[in-house]
Amino acid sequence: MIKGANALLFGASGAGGFANTGSKQARFARGDGRPNQSATATSRIDQYGSKRWEFDANYGLKNIAVRFVALDEDQNYRRLYIGAKTHAYYGSLSAKLPFNTSLRLTARQTDNNRIIPTRGDDLSFTNATRDPRHSYSLLYLLATDQAGATNPKTGAAFPAGAIVGGKLDWDNASSWSGWTQSEDINTGTYTLTADTVWTRWLATSLGGMFEHTKSQRGPDGGSLLAPRAFNTTNPFLNGEWANGSTFRMDRNAGKKHSYRASAVITNDLFRGRAHSQTVVGYDLNFSSGGNANYRYYEADANLRVYDLTNPRPVGVGPTAGGTSAANQLGRWELGTIYWPVNDGPMKKPYFRIGSRQITVGGKNYVLLQQNPRNPAWETPLNPLGLVSLVPGFTGVGGANASHYAEDNKNHGLYAANYTRWLDDRLTTLFGYRESNTFSRRGNTATSGTQGWTDVNKENKSYNLGLTYGLKPWLNAYYNVGQTFNLASGSNNAYGDPPKDTEGFSQEIGLKYEPRGGRISGSITYYRAISKNENFNYGTGDRDTINPVGINDAFNAAQRNQWVSLDKQSSGIEIILTAAPTKNWRSRLGFTQQEGKIKDASVFPLLWNDEFYFNKATGGVTYSDGTPFLVPTDAAGVATVNSTSGLRAPVTGATNTQLTLAMMSDRNSDYYAYGRGGTTQVNGRLANNSVVFRALRWFQTPAGLQARTLRAGRPVSEIPYFFDDPAGLKGALVESAAGEPTIGHPLYRFVWTNTYVFSEGRLRGTTIGGTVRWDIDKRTYWYLEPDGKGGNRRFLYQEADVNPQVSPFIAYSRKIGRYAFRTQMNVNNVFNRYQVDLRPSRTSGFTVENAIGATFVGEPRQYVWTNSVSF
Secondary structure: OEEOOOHHHHOOOOOOEEOOOOOOOOOOOOOOOOOEEEEEEEEEEEOOOOEEEEEEEEEEOOOEEEEEEEEEEEEEOOOOOOEEEEEEEEEEEEEEEOOOEEEEEEEEEEEEEEEOOOOOOEEEOOOOOOOOOOOOEHHHHHHOOOOOOEOOOOOOEOOOOOHHHHOOOOOOOOOOOHHHOEEEEEEEEEEEEEEEEEEOOEEEEEEEEEEEEEEEEOOOOOOEEOOOOOOOOOOOOOOOOEEEEOOOEEEEEEEEEEEEEEEEEEEEEOOOOEEEEEEEEEEEEEEEEEEEEEEEEEEOOOOOEOEOOEOOOOOOOOOHHHOOOOOOOOOOEOOOEEEEOOOOOOOOOOOOOOOOEEEEOOEEEEEEEOOOEOHHHOEOOEOOOEHHHOOOOOOOOOOEOOOOOEEEEEEEEEEEEEEEEOOOOEEEEEEEEEEEEEEEEEOOOOOOOOOEEEEEEEEEEEEEEEEEEEEOOEEEEEEEEEEEEOOOOOOOOOOOOOOOEEEEEEEEEEEEOOOOOOEEEEEEEEEEEEEEEEEEOOHHHHHHHOOOEEOEOOOOOOOOOEEEEEEEEEEEEEEEEEEEEOOEEEEEEEEEEEEEEOOOEEEEOEEOOOEOEOOOOOEEEOOOOOEOEEEOOHHHHHHHHOOOOOEOOOOOOOEEEOEHHHHOOOOOOOOOOOOOOOOOOOOOOOOOOHHHHHHHHEOOOOOOOOEOOOOOEEHHHOOOOOOOOOOOOOEEEEEOOOOEOOOEEEEEEEEEEEEEOOOOOOOOEEEEEEEEEEEEEEEEEEEEEOOOOOEEEEEEEOOOOOOEEEEEEEEEEEEOOEEEEEEEEEEOOOOOOEEEEEOEOOOEOOOHHHOEEEEEOOOOEEEEEEEEEO
């Protein structure tokens, strides 16, 4: 762990420091010339079924050595299905060459496939009039005893009875989407370094690295659907509870190659009174990558996708999932596919995310980019050739920065000097670095005014460190530095990219270590100031500021949930290490850290549901002024509610023109927020409402729609009922100037002890453990309406589950050249955890179906590790 601003030596880094990790190296022959042969096999299991196997072997001769590591892990949790499988391989080759040169080549390959908690962990009854638990979080329902058949607040029976017949529990509440909510990551990394000692005073190092990463993720966990009698979207007729997914996918690919050259010059100054080392170096880093959205589209028997050049035959029937009309490219997208869950969650419904070709309902589908690119479509304002920027196809959505369309370059020249003075009583470190960072992004928005956005910036970094021996056992030190970091995280809710972070830090402290003493320690005070530091504020805030509406979102391909802030932080760290006896080691650590936001971050809310209507009559129309007709009979409304793709308008037994009055009437099937639903804090049309489905998907044979395709309108233009229930007044305050930072406890104590039995019957046994105590955990800020048309801002603090005590016991023994070790860890031995109710960031505790619930701490866990080595 390297604290403080250190960009001068290591390139971009944070103002608070960073973790410096090193790979396992192949070891050469032993000092007596014998080959260095060693191997270790390790296994680890826990009570949740996790398994980890690792094998590490080394063989080294005088001038050449090899090392190989293999890892296979199946990681599980108390939550059903949630976990990951990892396969990893690592190899290292080291060779001693002429001219005192050491060559090292390493290669690593990692494959990680995991199922993550369902993000759409709520309950859908079509609308709240069918069951008051509509759109409530499943965890919240469990935490408030509302998952059963009876409403604990009224004593009355819930219309739909117990959720899934009473099968919802704490272990499966995040598992109903199964592997449709999954992520696969594949990474390969290769490095080559050559270190040469030319003379006693000169050594050089040359290095290169290449890394390639590919990932794919299923981004749409679905809600748990009540039986058809309570949810008309549910296609099953026999009372089954259900879940569903569109099986869409996001794919990200990136590659990086880096080069470094440095020299170390060692010399004595002032007739040997000072001993100095100077490092000069240059590094160069290139990286590129990009994200692309994929969807499934219907294809013929030869797996040729239906599109404008290959029209779908007339009379073929609706596409699986309910889609019954082509999009602007003439492609027929797979709609939501449902599966029954009356027997509980299903781990592997249908097919795996990312399958290239599938068959559903006797029809073929092929996975393709949602927003394809073509060199023929490239223009000065459309440098990537995106179809979404081609006139006539602006209704096509999705991101596509594939083929490594986003570029970054970073290079720097640095020098540093470390000198020991006054018989090593004083040491100094000074370094300086000149860096240049460059990024290039292609335009993806119809409102863009330039084809490429290039950002080129020069950064200067320095670091000064002083250490002075006050006594042979007491040293004082001071460190000051300025650093930079490449724009990290991602874009904000509007799609604006982050800026480079700049940081300034200072650290002062004392280190105490008497010779042969049994007590040592340190005390440190630090202060850091960072500018443009990027924080993830969550998809909830992103969707409040810039929601996905009937016209998609503003700058949909680039929007994200990161916010750039200026902040300052400071803290104290005290560490005391003791050896009360020969076999007992104890370490007590205390940290106090606090921070303050320097500037406010306020985002005006966007309305992305604009549609055509007659201002005189309030009647909704198509773009040519033709009345927009919707069915009002139950069967017709149910058909609209099952629509998830472009289609001809639904014709029911009775039809009428949609009006603003209907959209403002909470008892209407076409209420803007879903019949009987809650007014959205940003005024958006509820995405699962009947009116949303109608306005989003109805299209006349001539291709006319009611939506304007214009996103990014102010909420002041909303024409239907909107009473600003959260008192946001058209803007969301992400942070306020002067308020404390979040995401950390104000105080933390960590006490670790180990005792080794070196004789007697318990010889070879080690016992120990760690105690952690967190105080004043600042989790996040939230807003709550004040009843006067505005809101108040509150700090939510996580529940106290102290202390977290985690003991272990181990036994080791050596027989000949073989060593054995077994160890049992018990994490959270006192089983201190609880479920916390979490207020909405925008409405606090005032809107019940916006309140969430989460575990604070994890239940007790047993981990058993065994290893054998020689």
